[in-house]
Amino acid sequence: MALRRVTVSLSILFQTPPPSLYLTHTYSLTIPRTTPSLISFRHSSISASKTLTPSLPPSEKPFLFIPPGVEPTQINDSMILPFSNIVIGPYAGDSKIKDVEFIKSSPRAKDCPKDDRPEFAVLGRSNVGKSSLINSLVRKKELALTSKKPGKTQLINHFLVNKKWYLVDLPGYGFAKASEAAKVDWSSFTKGYFLNRDTLVSVLLLIDASVPPQRIDFDCANWLGRNNIPVTFVFTKCDKMKVSKGKRPDENIKEFQEIIKQNYKQHPPWIMTSSVTGLGRDDLLLHVSQLRNYWDQ
Numbered sequence: 001m002a003l004r005r006v007t008v009s010l011s012i013l014f015q016t017p018p019p020s021l022y023l024t025h026t027y028s029l030t031i032p033r034t035t036p037s038l039i040s041f042r043h044s045s046i047s048a049s050k051t052l053t054p055s056l057p058p059s060e061k062p063f064l065f066i067p068p069g070v071e072p073t074q075i076n077d078s079m080i081l082p083f084s085n086i087v088i089g090p091y092a093g094d095s096k097i098k099d100v101e102f103i104k105s106s107p108r109a110k111d112c113p114k115d116d117r118p119e120f121a122v123l124g125r126s127n128v129g130k131s132s133l134i135n136s137l138v139r140k141k142e143l144a145l146t147s148k149k150p151g152k153t154q155l156i157n158h159f160l161v162n163k164k165w166y167l168v169d170l171p172g173y174g175f176a177k178a179s180e181a182a183k184v185d186w187s188s189f190t191k192g193y194f195l196n197r198d199t200l201v202s203v204l205l206l207i208d209a210s211v212p213p214q215r216i217d218f219d220c221a222n223w224l225g226r227n228n229i230p231v232t233f234v235f236t237k238c239d240k241m242k243v244s245k246g247k248r249p250d251e252n253i254k255e256f257q258e259i260i261k262q263n264y265k266q267h268p269p270w271i272m273t274s275s276v277t278g279l280g281r282d283d284l285l286l287h288v289s290q291l292r293n294y295w296d297q
């Protein structure tokens, strides 16, 4: 059967938590030449575009992440990273990754590298995409081992970036289906690592945007908040667009934010990412650079 493919682009303004963003969704429309009644309509991609709002109304500013050195009254749209609530300030700097090396795997916090370099811990439910995000950030396919099966990462893995700072891959939490051997004792692990790691600049808490918000992620976010551990919400798998079943990533994210708003006085930074398309990669690194440079002072 002869097929003719037509591509249609739609621009949709989603009312995501501020800043409101335009997302361009591309749909491919396939029309069979002989039986036009068998037209198929499929979502094929999502691409980023800058916010089109000329300036943010003051009511939206409380939900932005405003870094040190920025006056709320100075903020304009060009300072906000796309697909995020993150304002970029004067501490943002060179965010290129020139080299990365695996340093060690540690079973407990006290076995972790002992030096003064700042670190960012990648945390989240098992299978959320922690190891994949690390590989995407450092542009190496198999630096951190990934798997479809939950429970792949079992130890605290330190990766040294540009000889200056660490990215830390952690075991996932909350996987009902994993074998006993693959489960981590989270109560002792969390106390040991998160509460005693003086060089921890921020947790990057990964949330799977392709599924509805999960109780266990709120519990984790709230535990970090109660213990004053800085956190950035990194939404993963934003490339997975489900048109026929379930909600879209931006809808799941909005739901997550609404609940988080009730528990945090100041909204933590958040950003949408995909390890498949690279969405948010450079922006997340820029955000990390401003946190790191401020910490380094």
Ligand SMILES: Nc1nc2c(ncn2[C@@H]2O[C@H](COP(=O)(O)OP(=O)(O)OP(=O)(O)O)[C@@H](O)[C@H]2O)c(=O)[nH]1
Pocket (backbone or CB within 6 Å): 124, 125, 126, 127, 128, 129, 130, 131, 132, 133, 145, 146, 147, 148, 149, 150, 151, 152, 153, 154, 170, 171, 172, 173, 236, 237, 238, 239, 240, 273, 274, 275, 276, 277
């Ligand atoms: N579509 C899509 N799939 C992803 C993305 N990130 C990860 N995955 C897939 O999700 C699965 C789990 O990825 P991992 O990176 O191993 O997840 P993890 O959080 O490190 O898992 P544990 O180490 O078991 O806790 C793999 O099959 C990845 O290919 C993404 O951005 N988009």
Ligand SMILES: [Mg+2]
Pocket (backbone or CB within 6 Å): 130, 131, 132, 145, 146, 152, 153, 169, 170
């Ligand atoms: Mg992993």
